[in-house]
Amino acid sequence: MMAVMALLPHGRRSSPVAWCLPFLVAGLAACGGGDAPPGAAEASSCVGCHREATPGVVTDWELSRHSAAGVECSLCHGDGHRTADDVALVRMATVDVCADCHPIQAEQFTGGKHALAWASMNAMPTTHWLPMALTEGMKGCGGCHRVGIKTEDDMRQLRADGATFGLASCDACHTRHLFSVAQACRTCHMGIDHPQWEMYSSSKHGVRHLLKQNGTLPDEAAAPTCQTCHMPQGDHEVRTAWGFLAVRLPLSEDPAWAADQTTILQALGVLDPEGNPTPRLEVVKQADVARLTQEDWQRERDRMIAVCEECHSGNFVRAELQKGDDMIREADRLLAGAIRIVADLYADGVLRKPDHYAYDYPDLLAFHDAPSVIEQRLFRMHLEHRMRTFQGAFHNNPDYSLWYGWSEMVQDLTEIRTQAEELRARR
Numbered sequence: 001m002m003a004v005m006a007l008l009p010h011g012r013r014s015s016p017v018a019w020c021l022p023f024l025v026a027g028l029a030a031c032g033g034g035d036a037p038p039g040a041a042e043a044s045s046c047v048g049c050h051r052e053a054t055p056g057v058v059t060d061w062e063l064s065r066h067s068a069a070g071v072e073c074s075l076c077h078g079d080g081h082r083t084a085d086d087v088a089l090v091r092m093a094t095v096d097v098c099a100d101c102h103p104i105q106a107e108q109f110t111g112g113k114h115a116l117a118w119a120s121m122n123a124m125p126t127t128h129w130l131p132m133a134l135t136e137g138m139k140g141c142g143g144c145h146r147v148g149i150k151t152e153d154d155m156r157q158l159r160a161d162g163a164t165f166g167l168a169s170c171d172a173c174h175t176r177h178l179f180s181v182a183q184a185c186r187t188c189h190m191g192i193d194h195p196q197w198e199m200y201s202s203s204k205h206g207v208r209h210l211l212k213q214n215g216t217l218p219d220e221a222a223a224p225t226c227q228t229c230h231m232p233q234g235d236h237e238v239r240t241a242w243g244f245l246a247v248r249l250p251l252s253e254d255p256a257w258a259a260d261q262t263t264i265l266q267a268l269g270v271l272d273p274e275g276n277p278t279p280r281l282e283v284v285k286q287a288d289v290a291r292l293t294q295e296d297w298q299r300e301r302d303r304m305i306a307v308c309e310e311c312h313s314g315n316f317v318r319a320e321l322q323k324g325d326d327m328i329r330e331a332d333r334l335l336a337g338a339i340r341i342v343a344d345l346y347a348d349g350v351l352r353k354p355d356h357y358a359y360d361y362p363d364l365l366a367f368h369d370a371p372s373v374i375e376q377r378l379f380r381m382h383l384e385h386r387m388r389t390f391q392g393a394f395h396n397n398p399d400y401s402l403w404y405g406w407s408e409m410v411q412d413l414t415e416i417r418t419q420a421e422e423l424r425a426r427r
Contacts, residue, residue, distance in 0.1 A: 046073040053084075060178040071101070095149055098170045105236045110149065112237035113244070113288055115169070118148025120287035125356075125366040138163060144188035147172035181234075185226045195388060195404075199395035200226060222311045232307050241300040243290045246328050246390050248297055257329050260336035267339045267364045267382075278358070320396070327393040327401060331386045334409045338378050338416045339364075345374075350423050374419040381412035 051058045061067050076097055080089030091097070095115075099106035109115055121127055121141050134140030147169050150158070155167045175183055190197035200206045208223040217223065230238050242248060247265060251258040265271040270281040284290055291297035301321065308317040339362060345351035346360040354371060357363045362370075362378055370376045385408040392400030 049084075057177050060176065064178050064180070066177075066179060075100075092155070092167050093171070094167070095169050105234065108236035109169070112239055114147050114236075114238055115149045116287050116289075117145040118142075118150050118154065120289060121145035121148070123283050123287055125363065126369065129366070129369040138165070144172075144194075147188070189226070195400065196226075196391060196395060199388075199392050199397040199400050202399070203396045205396060224311070229304070229307050232303075239288075239300050241291060241297050241304065242324075242328065242390070242394075243288075245289055246331075246386070247290050249290075249292045250294055252329070254329070257332060260329075260332040263336040263339050264332060264364075266359070267343075267361050269358060269361075269363055269365060273359050273361065321394070324390060324393040327406075328390045331389040331406070331409060334413050335382060335386050338381055338413050341416055341420045342375060342378055345420055345423060348424075350420075350427055351375075374416055374423070377412055377416055377419070381409055381416075385409045385412060 047058055047061075061073075076091070076093040078089070078091035080091065081087055095106050095109065124141075127135070127141060130140055135142060138146055146165075146167075149169055150167065158167055171179070173183060173185075174180060185197060188194060201210075205224050208217060208221065209225055211217040212219065212221055212223040227234075230240070245268070247261065247268065251261050262271060262275055266273060266275070268280075268284075270278055270284050272278050285292060291300060304321065305314070305317050308320075312320075342351065342362045343360055346353040346362075351372065351374070353360060354363075354366075354369070357366070362375055364379060364382050370379055385405055387405075388400050389405030389409060390401075392398070392402075392405050
């Protein structure tokens with residue numbers, strides 16, 4: 001980096017941003033003709049070896065805007081690695097490294113939920129019950145949660161465990177070494193409990209985007225992508241009003257909904273059976289997975305309204321978002337009912353509560369070690385079907401809201417109630 005600083009014009013040596021961004025934003029003339037860009041010689045020496053050792057890496061870099069702008073290897077990876085014998089000296093391009101040229105995006109990212117993905121994964125009790133092949137190999141939760149910022153100890157342990165990727169964060173979305181802004185979302189936001197990509201793709205928003213891509217709709221047609229709504233103007237904070245778990249404080253003014261919300265918060269372990277905050281509430285605060293004040297919730301809601309009003313009227317936007325809120329209320333009624341059934345089985349001694357559960361409530365954050373069929377059904381109701389119900393509503397996908405969400409929750413509750421009756425009858 002000092003070599004880059006030396007190249008800056010006099011009076012602008014305090015930051016390499018002034019040198020990097022004009023190339024990255026405008027492209028400049030580095031793509032053809034003129035003098036070789038700064039660092040071309042260093043890049044050439046790296047490419048000479050890596051074209052044989054890692055040809056895919058070289059190809060991606062050569063196709064990237066970094067290459068066109070003369071951002072060579074040592075700017076991101078340092079200059080300690082020179083031979084096959086000192087590979088351990090390669091510097092990992094963490095968020096701090098990317099921030100040298102992308103300070104705004106780095107600041108937004110570190111203030112958003114994705115930066116906390118690694119910490120929140122490790123805070124989940126269920127994470128520690130997964131097979132080591134999933135956790136160490138980053139083939140399970142870590143495969144996506146690696147987007148989160150890690151401590152030096154985290155990265156040191158990952159290296160010791162043999163992890164060869166997943167130490168950085170930005171490359172979780174902008175894959176190495178192409179670092180294209182077009183790459184994002186789909187890998188992590190599809191499947192069982194994160195099916196937002198499928199919801200979007202088959203919604204009118206996603207269909208219009210597809211038709212625009214294949215030329216059926218003109219370029220001028222409005223066709224929002226994931227980033228349009230969740231990363232307006234490239235904002236890397238990526239937050240929503242209801243958060244990942246669709247829980248919030250303060251509780252609703254509707255007494256029935258507030259009671260259901262309290263039950264769910266108790267099953268999440270952030271409130272005790274008397275409704276008092278527990279130490280786990282501090283973990284939830286640190287992981288930033290929920291809005292815990294009205295001001296925080298309203299701030300994210302107002303941001304989304306402003307995005308939606310780029311294409312829709314304000315009245316329409318508020319009405320549609322209210323429908324999403326209403327679906328959360330209805331889903332909470334079903335989930336809270338199921339939680340109470342299982343909690344009563346614990347309290348009455350019909351079902352043995354796992355010893356590591358703090359209270360006579362099912363622990364919705366410890367679902368992988370659920371010891372009975374009825375508890376497994378409850379956890380799936382929470383992490384799969386409830387999420388599909390409200391996420392489908394906010395993504396304007398009626399199929400997910402109804403058939404993959406609400407209808408499944410109704411079936412969950414029916415089966416949980418039936419199983420509870422059978423357990424009591426056999427007692």
